[in-house]
Amino acid sequence: MSEQVTQRWQDFLATAQQRVARRDSLPIQGSLTHVAGLVLEASGIRTPVGAQCLVEAQGHTGVLAEVVGFSDRNAFLMPAGDIQGLSRGARVTPLMPFSPLVKLGDVPDIGPNAQAPDLGMLQLPLGNGLLGRVVDAQGLPMDGQGELLDVQVGVLDRKPLNAMDRTPVREPLDTGVASINALLTVGRGQRLGLFAGSGVGKSVLLGMMARYTQADVIVVGLIGERGREVKEFIEDILGEDGRARSVVVAAPADAPPLLRMQGAAYASAVAEYFRDQGKHVLLLMDSLSRYAMAQREIALAIGEPPATKGYPPSCFARLAQLVERSGNGLNGVGSVTAFYTVLSEGDDQQDPIADSARAILDGHIVLSRRLAESGHFPAIDIGASASRVMNNVVSRDHFELARQFRAIYSRYEQGRDLIQIGAYVSGSDPAMDKAIALNATMTQFLQQAMHTGVGFVDSVYGMANAMGHNVNAAAQGHQAQEFEHG
DSSP states (O other): OHHHHHHHHHHHHHHHHHHHHHSOSSOOOEEEEEEETTEEEEESOOOOTTBEEEEEOTTOOOEEEEEEEEETTEEEEEESSOOTTOOTTOEEEEOOOOOOOOOTTOOOOOSTTOOOOOTTBOEEEESGGGTTOEEETTSOBOSSSOSOOSOEEEESOOOOOOGGGBOOOOSEEOOSOHHHHHHSOEETTOEEEEEEOTTSSHHHHHHHHHHHSOOSEEEEEEESOOHHHHHHIIIIIIHHHHHHTEEEEEEOTTSOHHHHHHHHHHHHHHHHHHHHTTOEEEEEEEOHHHHHHHHHHHHHHTTOOOOBTTBOHHHHHHHHHHHTTOEEOBTTOOEEEEEEEEEOGGGOTTOHHHHHHHHHSSEEEEBOHHHHHTTOSSOBOTTTOEETTHHHHSOHHHHHHHHHHHHHHHHHHHTHHHHHTTOOOTTSOHHHHHHHHHHHHHHHHHOOOTTOOOOHHHHHHHHHHHTTOOOOGGGHHHHHHHHHHO
């Protein structure tokens, strides 16, 4: 027993000595040499990209900044706060990394490959204490409910998972939205894009999925949205029930571009934390376009040349890195099902960000302004939307029924103009006649009130009934199993 106690004390002292040895004997400080727009240029510091620094001037409280690039001997920094009051020669101090207190029983890392942590690598709170809370991109509470409890700090950027170690998407996920469940079935661990212009119901649809999706934890990232919309989404759309199992990370439009990007990374890190705990997580990020715009502001400010419609190449690389963080966990442990909204400026589906996101996501749901203007909500354009994993998560009967529904609905849309002006003659096309006869019930099925949830099985029933399949109450249970399991 005494030998074990002695060994623990020796490990404790070794760990403490190691921590002390890693510290610099003298503080490292630089000075601010140049300010151009949002970019700060400092000399005299040697820190890696991503390191956190504190910029202080006389009479100024100081502002946090992150190293985003280098030029010769100078470092480029992006501020995370207001830079008013900073002057030439302001002190720039790299921040030390978070280092927890040494505890008795810690195993020391004193091998030949032991390395000191990078200076100032950002670490933010993670843990169960975030549930039901609203925090900003720096992990600070915004809801006025006091400090965060039951949390621990963790790094934002993690080593990407090996795709071969991920569990394939094979299990359907109930979103509570009938049209998505039936026609655009989402698989647990899938990554989908929600493509829409402004004012067509993106936030309302996200709120519906937040309330009704079968998930253990919901992480909502509000990136670059209006400050008013953040409060409305939390109080009106998300509601108390949805908020109780949710974590909201808000980085409004007036936040610096660095914080907007950091907010998206933080929301992804929170989702990864709960996934590693074995939980099924729903990640809702609004929006991916604002994230790309923030990266564009930073890249152009430090001199990166624009490539496609003003977007530098780093924007598209950042998109892929962010999206790849979601998905199923290692060896079937936990999952992150992610919905990313993508703004289509002027309803242009060929916007560079929209086109790039469509290529790296596992499906896309397009919201139509024409449908929204006609009072059709959710305004999902079934013909333009697709789920790339639907055939892997539903039965053959369900998939075939959905294919028939899309074919009939598309047939009516093709002849809509002729029908409206009375140019179509009944009986000339049997397929068109069927589409006209079923259009009213099919359109009714695709519409849903925002405070009404429809389960997966009920969604399949509704689709079958809308197509004229007589599914009576006595046979519903049996047919539901056929649709769901094949």
